[in-house]
Amino acid sequence: MCLAIPGKVTAIGADQMAKVDMNGAVVDVSLALLDGVEVGDYVIVHTGFALSKLDAQEAEETLALFAQLGELMAEEKENRA
Numbered sequence: 001m002c003l004a005i006p007g008k009v010t011a012i013g014a015d016q017m018a019k020v021d022m023n024g025a026v027v028d029v030s031l032a033l034l035d036g037v038e039v040g041d042y043v044i045v046h047t048g049f050a051l052s053k054l055d056a057q058e059a060e061e062t063l064a065l066f067a068q069l070g071e072l073m074a075e076e077k078e079n080r081a
Helices: 056-080
Strands: 005-012 017-022 025-030 044-047 049-054
Touching: 005 025, 005 056, 017 044, 025 044, 025 049, 044 056, 049 056
Parallel strands: none
Antiparallel strands: 005 017, 005 044, 017 025, 044 049
């Protein structure tokens, strides 16, 4: 199963590469598949490529859902111990 997650573009450099903050981890991401990406935009990232842009509200909602999922998984793990 593949999972593409949103990240916030923090810098854009040469060769269509960007620094993207993925929940605190800054990774290098190719922007070669998208046009018009700017610093501050949210993008969906999969295997090192930005696949699409998201509006900020949609990105924040998605990240909040991932956080809730992580909390539920941690609780389930504790309950099984």
